[in-house]
Amino acid sequence: MPTSPPDRPTLPPTVWPARGRHVGSGAEDLLLRTLRQRRDSGAVDAFLEPPEDEDGPGPRVFEARWTVAGDGGEDVTVRARLTLAPGSAGGQEWTLVAEAEGPWDPAWPSPAAVFWPEDPDVPWDRDAATGLRLRGINTLPDDDRTVRRLLRDAARHSWQIHVVVHEAMTPDHRGRMPLAGWLPPGLRHRVVEHRAAPQQLRAANWALQDHGVQLPRGGAVVLPGTPAPAGHDPQAFTVRSVFLDGSEPADLIAAVTRFAALDRPLPEGAEEALAALREEWRLLTLEEELARERRLVAMYAEALEAMTRSRDLYREAAERANEALAACRDSARAAEPSRAVLPRRFLTRTLERLRSLRPGPGPGPAGPGN
Known part of the structure; x- marks a missing residue:
């Protein structure tokens, strides 16, 4: 059956x-x-x-x-x-x-x-x-x-x-x-x-x-x-x-x-x-070729914008990390150990934020059908 x-x-x-x-x-x-x-x-x-x-x-x-x-x-x-x-x-x-x-x-x-x-x-x-x-x-x-x-x-x-x-x-x-x-x-x-x-x-x-x-x-x-x-x-x-x-x-x-x-x-x-x-279609008309090129331009423009955003976020996070590191150094020179707790925690959170901003793989080359 x-x-x-x-x-x-x-x-x-x-x-x-x-x-x-x-x-x-x-x-x-x-x-x-x-x-x-x-x-x-x-x-x-x-x-x-x-x-x-x-x-x-x-x-x-x-x-x-x-x-x-x-x-x-x-x-x-x-x-x-x-x-x-x-x-x-x-x-x-x-x-x-x-x-x-x-x-x-x-x-x-x-x-x-x-x-x-x-x-x-x-x-x-x-x-x-x-x-x-x-x-x-x-x-x-x-x-x-x-x-x-x-x-x-x-x-x-x-x-x-x-x-x-x-x-x-x-x-x-x-x-x-x-x-x-x-x-x-x-x-x-x-x-x-x-x-x-x-x-x-x-x-x-x-x-x-x-x-x-x-x-x-x-x-x-x-x-x-x-x-x-x-x-x-x-x-x-x-x-x-x-x-x-x-x-x-x-x-x-x-x-x-x-x-x-x-x-x-x-x-x-x-x-x-x-x-x-x-x-994998390769026999494209002129209109299809133009449409494919427009899709490629749009895709790479979007990728460039994402990279720019990531760069700005990295810069901001790096500045905060430097501030936290400076605060840790100042607190280390202080007599009271309790004053170093807050800056160290702030530095830890900032470093974790940097790791989370690690970018993913960028767009690969587009095939004929893309």
Whole structure:
């Protein structure tokens, strides 16, 4: 059974996350060519490629900014950051997080289609957790235990939405159309479609019982993930009949779209990727550069003012300490010891005041996102 969500942030409605794998070679060159084409066509306002002085097999970071139409027709800015790194299973793994100025609309273009070409023969569209295709149909393995392990990995480690469809009978070519082709553009690269053959219904449900859902004969179900969203109702994301005859699976599309809109916990690693997008962003407009410089000037002015106040307080405390020290010396020369008590106490309090005025660390250098 899926566990309840832990205390971790939910996916903000403005954010589009995906993680995948490019199984071929030359992923970095492919990204650069695609981004240049998008910029030349006007699909991208600007993009930033990795610095040329970055050597070695470490991660490469690409940034892009574009605009989409909001509900009222106004322009909405989207910022996206793709990190490319060597994959543990070969190829290169990519992590893509995009954030818009308003709630994400599934009708907007897929950020993955901004960075990667839409050519179906280019092998960039593999789910990082399972290795399965994002834009195609993935048949379940023949071995029951392998099916169970595959769906467990999909629920626990994948950033994508996983859908299991049962073929009541073996479909012809019309029934072999991937679900991705029917989905809104913003969901096409966030969904992995699994297909269970007619004889695999029992094995699929044996594996799905670990996730608290069941697959109807000839129907489909959306995996809730691990942990499942708060208040998740399995029946709301179970489709009783999916006609694999080439017609639009409207009920299944609606179920996937509703699931994508849920308040779901951020997947493992997404919180760090989102923080990097917000705090390490380098592709700044002129207005953003000016705003950042103004924030830096204000921050250092505030620090300078605090240092000046501390200096004045130190000067005042030092003067009082000198007065107390002089009084102690005078009292030490006096015959009566009792006359030295008050000046010594005053000196002690003054020295304690000096220690309390010890300044904290000053402001460090501000990063691009500050």
